[in-house]
Amino acid sequence: MQKMNIEVIERTGVKTSGVRKERQAGYLPGVAYGPDFEPVNIKMEKVVFVSLSKKLTNTTPINLIIKKENGETVEKLTYIKHVQRHKVNDSPISLDFYVPSAGRAMNIEVPLSFEGEAKGVEMGGMLEIHVENLLIEALPKDIPETLVVNISELEVGEYIKVSDLNVPEGIKVLASEDEVLVSVQAARKAAETEEETEEGEESQPEVLTAKKED
DSSP states (O other): OOOEEEEEEEOOSOOHHHHHHHHHTTEEEEEEEETTEEEEEEEEEHHHHHHHTTTOOTTOOEEEEEEOTTSOEEEEEEEEEEEEEOTTTOOEEEEEEEOOOTTSOEEEEEEEEEESOOHHHHTTOEEEEOOSEEEEEEOGGGOOSOEEEEOTTOOTTOEEEGGGOOOOTTOEEOSOTTOEEEEEEOHHHHHHHHHHHHHHHHHSOOOOOOOOOO
């Protein structure tokens, strides 16, 4: 997988008021950290990240170019670990980059890529995707861009589980082997399931939970 170059600037003497000013100036504050890498506070131009994020996933290897205050430049292989977003407009407000150790496996969510046209859909069934991402454990060099799920032979009433995946060598899926990833249901059954879900949602009271800030 091709690396993406991203330039950031080291931040020193970080204070809450300073972070606000940086955001007002068009920067996204963040941090780069890892098991063998001392955390470095950073910032990058928001417009640049928004533009690059259209091509970024959490499995995209990033060559993070850190411009330090003393004029030196440090380059590290990283992955996007977390993007904190504004609660109202969903725009990014801070970034976390993870610096893996070359010889140490890391846990990362990998998107599933569903390929083919299911036989059951051609016969009038409805395709239902139950899982879009899977948590895996792998060395940085073995992390795939996606995990491919071939659904071509899937007929009405059939499903594909984690145990059915053809996982590349060096990758461990951190999910139950019995977890269903995708299925094809008869159209009538799928419609009834959807109606039951909607009725259940209407009858349940709304539960509000507080989300902790990182």
